[in-house]
Amino acid sequence: xxxxxxxxxxxxxxxxxxRRASGPPARALAGWTVANxxxxxxxxxxxxxxxxxxxxxxxxxxxxGFWPSHWTTANYRGIFTTSLxxxxxxxxxxIALIATLLAVVIGSMAAYAIARLAFPGKGLLVGLSLLIAxxxxxxxxxxxxxxxxxxxxxxxxxGLIIPYLTFSLPLAIYTLSAFFREIPWDLERAAxxxxxxxxxxxxxxxxxxxxxxxxxxxxxxFIFCWNDFLFAISLTSTNSARTVPAAIAFFTGASQFAExxxxxxxxxxxxxxxxxxxxxLFQRRIVAGLTxxxxxx
Amino acid sequence: xxxxVLDHVTKRFGxxxxxxxxxxxEIADGExxxxxxxxxxxxxxxxxxxxxxxDISEGELRIGGRVVNDxxxxxxxxxxxxxxxxLYPHMTVRQNMGFALSIAKTPKTxxxxxxxxxxxxxxxxxxxxxxxxxxxxxQRQRVAMGRAIVRDPKVFLMDEPLSNLDAKLRVQxxxxxxxxxxxxxxxxxxxxxDQTEAMTLxxxxxxxxxxxxxQVAPPRELYDAPTNLFVAGFIGSxxxxxxxxTYTDGVLRTPLGDLVPDEAxxxxxxxxxxxxxxxxxxxxxxxxxxxxxxxxxxxxxxVFGVTVDVLEHLGSDTYAYFSxxxxxxxxxxxxxxxxxxxxxxxxxGAERFVARLDVASQAREHETLKLWVDTSRIHVFDPAxxxxxxx
Numbered sequence: 024x025x026x027x028x029x030x031x032x033x034x035x036x037x038x039x040x041x042r043r044a045s046g047p048p049a050r051a052l053a054g055w056t057v058a059n060x061x062x063x064x065x066x067x068x069x070x071x072x073x074x075x076x077x078x079x080x081x082x083x084x085x086x087x088g089f090w091p092s093h094w095t096t097a098n099y100r101g102i103f104t105t106s107l108x109x110x111x112x113x114x115x116x117x118i119a120l121i122a123t124l125l126a127v128v129i130g131s132m133a134a135y136a137i138a139r140l141a142f143p144g145k146g147l148l149v150g151l152s153l154l155i156a157x158x159x160x161x162x163x164x165x166x167x168x169x170x171x172x173x174x175x176x177x178x179x180x181x182g183l184i185i186p187y188l189t190f191s192l193p194l195a196i197y198t199l200s201a202f203f204r205e206i207p208w209d210l211e212r213a214a215x216x217x218x219x220x221x222x223x224x225x226x227x228x229x230x231x232x233x234x235x236x237x238x239x240x241x242x243x244x245f246i247f248c249w250n251d252f253l254f255a256i257s258l259t260s261t262n263s264a265r266t267v268p269a270a271i272a273f274f275t276g277a278s279q280f281a282e283x284x285x286x287x288x289x290x291x292x293x294x295x296x297x298x299x300x301x302x303x304l305f306q307r308r309i310v311a312g313l314t315x316x317x318x319x320x
Numbered sequence: 321x322x323x324x325v326l327d328h329v330t331k332r333f334g335x336x337x338x339x340x341x342x343x344x345x346e347i348a349d350g351e352x353x354x355x356x357x358x359x360x361x362x363x364x365x366x367x368x369x370x371x372x373x374x375d376i377s378e379g380e381l382r383i384g385g386r387v388v389n390d391x392x393x394x395x396x397x398x399x400x401x402x403x404x405x406x407l408y409p410h411m412t413v414r415q416n417m418g419f420a421l422s423i424a425k426t427p428k429t430x431x432x433x434x435x436x437x438x439x440x441x442x443x444x445x446x447x448x449x450x451x452x453x454x455x456x457x458x459q460r461q462r463v464a465m466g467r468a469i470v471r472d473p474k475v476f477l478m479d480e481p482l483s484n485l486d487a488k489l490r491v492q493x494x495x496x497x498x499x500x501x502x503x504x505x506x507x508x509x510x511x512x513x514d515q516t517e518a519m520t521l522x523x524x525x526x527x528x529x530x531x532x533x534x535q536v537a538p539p540r541e542l543y544d545a546p547t548n549l550f551v552a553g554f555i556g557s558x559x560x561x562x563x564x565x566t567y568t569d570g571v572l573r574t575p576l577g578d579l580v581p582d583e584a585x586x587x588x589x590x591x592x593x594x595x596x597x598x599x600x601x602x603x604x605x606x607x608x609x610x611x612x613x614x615x616x617x618x619x620x621x622x623v624f625g626v627t628v629d630v631l632e633h634l635g636s637d638t639y640a641y642f643s644x645x646x647x648x649x650x651x652x653x654x655x656x657x658x659x660x661x662x663x664x665x666x667x668x669g670a671e672r673f674v675a676r677l678d679v680a681s682q683a684r685e686h687e688t689l690k691l692w693v694d695t696s697r698i699h700v701f702d703p704a705x706x707x708x709x710x711x
Binding site: 207209210212213214215216217218219220223227228231232 | 371372373392393394398399400402403404406408409410419420423424467471477
């Protein structure tokens with residue numbers, strides 16, 4: 024109950040207001056500001072460096088200056104003219120979206136069962152999924168490589184989607200079952216008494232309330248799939264399924280001896296954008312608990 | 321509309337615990353029945369079994385003559401108001417109230433008509449497009465009621481619907497519930513732990529304890545003729561006073577003094593076991609009175625002296641609390657009641673007697689008061705079984 028009300032926006036903002044009104048000691052405020060600025064600087068500096076690199080000309084790449092002396096968009100134009108990058112971008116988007124969708128759909132079904140039903144082997148199921156999440160991915164690469172070649176899944180979309188699901192489902196199940204547990208059971212019972220079938224109760228009452236949880240899960244899974252390098256480099260060999268992180272490794276410079284640093288930086292900036300957009304778009308939904316007002320209090 | 325019959329219904333949980341034990345109850349069509357009892361007595365489980373939210377382990381449940389043991393809630397045509405209200409937080413009041421109808425594929429215009437009709441009855445018209453989060457506790461409660469009314473179901477089930485409201489609103493909604501049931505004439509089963517609600521609302525009240533129905537009777541009868549110690553102690557506020565007693569030579573000997581029962585009861589007492597048998601005498605607070613205010617006190621009852629510990633002036637009545645040498649009767653049922661009321665931990669709470677006096681009484685704290693007891697109104701119980709001994 025307290026968890027539900029404390030996530031609702033109104034009391035939180037009220038609390039913030041009272042805190043501001045009474046006011047913390049000025050020294051504490053200054054301390055926090057400095058700490059925040061240090062952390063912000065530490066995490067933003069490499070990103071800004073990357074952005075700066077992507078706008079530098081090949082000649083000035085290694086001049087050590089923070090800001091480019093000559094601005095150029097050649098790096099961006101360059102990567103979009105090669106099919107290596109554009110094709111990889113399509114693969115990345117397609118594979119990550121399909122894996123995310125499947126993980127959320129299958130994950131919410133499993134999480135719902137774990138949160139609401141008592142069935143034999145429930146503890147075992149939860150334990151197993153935790154085990155899988157902890158399994159070192161590298162140890163699976165060579166068996167999967169051989170298996171996928173035998174099955175004809177090597178260098179295909181499903182060949183990447185399946186291992187992504189394996190490692191993201193435990194995460195999805197854990198996050199989602201925490202969200203489902205927060206939803207008062209009475210709502211489902213009320214829906215049943217109101218004439219809904221269990222499926223209707225889930226679709227019309229439970230799922231909309233678990234939407235913030237589903238969005239959170241979707242973002243986490245998407246980031247995992249989007250960023251993966253290990254499986255992408257090991258289980259692909261051509262443009263037909265190679266994703267951006269793997270494709271970047273195949274970038275070449277103008278000559279054999281020129282490092283493609285500018286192109287790599289530009290590609291890295293490009294693939295960071297969807298993640299930022301995703302999080303900015305949904306952060307309010309993630310934070311705001313939808314269940315406030317469901318039950319008394 | 322329909323009648324409900326519980327025919328030897330038993331609920332056993334997976335761990336072997338029996339929540340409801342062989343419950344038999346016939347609820348007539350259009351009747352307003354209350355299930356009341358302390359927490360954990362099985363009243364909510366009984367309601368959930370009628371709703372179909374809990375399986376029935378043994379016995380038969382019939383609604384409108386049809387056995388519904390294996391029907392899911394949606395096929396029973398019942399509406400339920402939950403203690404937590406269980407409003408759908410992502411829907412407006414209008415959508416909440418119309419949810420059942422839209423599931424049933426009722427045409428939109430008809431849903432709107434019915435919702436607006438119910439909203440008018442419940443004074444919710446202004447709030448139809450709000451979400452539950454933006455409503456007060458009382459308004460949410462009314463929406464929960466509205467969601468049930470809109471359905472026009474065979475049976476209304478209510479699970480402590482008023483327990484989350486503050487005291488004033490609760491009294492107001494109590495009359496509202498009564499008015500709505502009167503108007504709709506639908507069979508209603510109402511669960512509560514509040515005996516005031518039980519006494520004021522129902523046509524009949526079923527008192528439950530540890531999964532067993534103790535007595536089913538109209539409120540008045542429950543109060544005047546409780547069938548056992550538990551019902552006597554549970555119904556009534558302040559609660560009935562219990563004294564240990566023995567019956568010898570046609571007289572009930574109690575720590576308060578000798579009480580002479582009327583003829584009919586004397587006969588029953590003699591027939592039930594005779595002399596020297598331990599008994600428990602129950603006296604309701606209002607059957608005491610300041611002896612100086614009673615005409616012919618000794619002729620119609622017994623007068624004895626007590627020292628008043630505490631006096632409470634409520635304006636309409638005065639409550640006098642006192643202790644009696646020889647103590648209060650103590651058996652399992654009474655301990656359980658005290659535990660439920662939370663008086664066990666209060667020092668002396670369980671041993672204190674209470675009398676309701678007329679405001680004209682001149683009684684003072686820490687002084688001796690001559691108290692009169694109406695012997696024709698006393699209750700006598702057998703401590704072995706808890707059952708009432710009646711004339």
